[in-house]
Amino acid sequence: MRMAPIDRRGLMLIVSSPSGAGKTTLSRRLLADDPAIHLSVSATTRPKRSNEIHGKDYFFVDEATFVEQRERGDFLESALVFGNYYGTPRTEVVKAVEAGRDVLFDIDWQGAQQLAEVMPQDLVTVFILPPSRQSLEDRLRSRNQDSEAVVMDRMKKADSEISHYAEYDYVILNDDINRASSELKAILMAERLKRQRQTGLSQFVRSIIGT
């Protein structure tokens, strides 16, 4: 059995990609396999998809509510993406990181840039690429959740999304889902071991060397 863990600060794992490249699929796998990380559930004004649950996938709110929350400072970051507003609730994230818990974010490059301004030391950023343009379009259609107009709009914006890949710490090619999923887990494991996140290290080391 492992001894009591060394105190640590939580990390913020941001996963971004063009729409349809697979970040939600990869995020769900990571959450299912690793109970020590939890998802930051965003608020959005986008209509709910048939397979989504309020409070689990998103907090679905109307525009007036979103604007009120944003003006009150409830969001750590917020952005207009594909014509809808999205925002990351502030309190839960700050509390979790300070308590040493890791948080996963499925957000776009605008959100990643804003979080880098407020909590830079805590961020680990990962960009997911599709294997080809055609596979991106096929995946958006095969998801079967959006109208043709929405699929076309997201494909039109894919180039501009992809152009932000170089702002990220890591890039994963999501060709084979099992491999991409293992790569994401490996990033998380290595980042957890970074010395500066292990805030209880000096105390622990002192207990070993007996000074």
Ligand SMILES: Nc1ncnc2c1ncn2[C@@H]1O[C@H](COP(=O)(O)OP(=O)(O)OP(=O)(O)O)[C@@H](O)[C@H]1O
């Ligand atoms: N490696 C893969 N091979 C084949 N299909 C995949 C792969 N990864 C994801 N998919 C499929 O592609 C579709 C889009 O994936 P997903 O919803 O995870 O994308 P996303 O990046 O989260 O999109 P959005 O930004 O619109 O939320 C889903 O139907 C998913 O099952």
Ligand SMILES: Nc1nc2c(ncn2[C@@H]2O[C@H](COP(=O)(O)O)[C@@H](O)[C@H]2O)c(=O)[nH]1
């Ligand atoms: N900046 C933010 N972007 C967000 C947030 N939540 C989701 N997103 C991004 O929006 C698009 C579309 O998502 P979809 O669920 O409507 O397909 C995608 O790129 C998400 O990563 C957020 O809180 N802030």
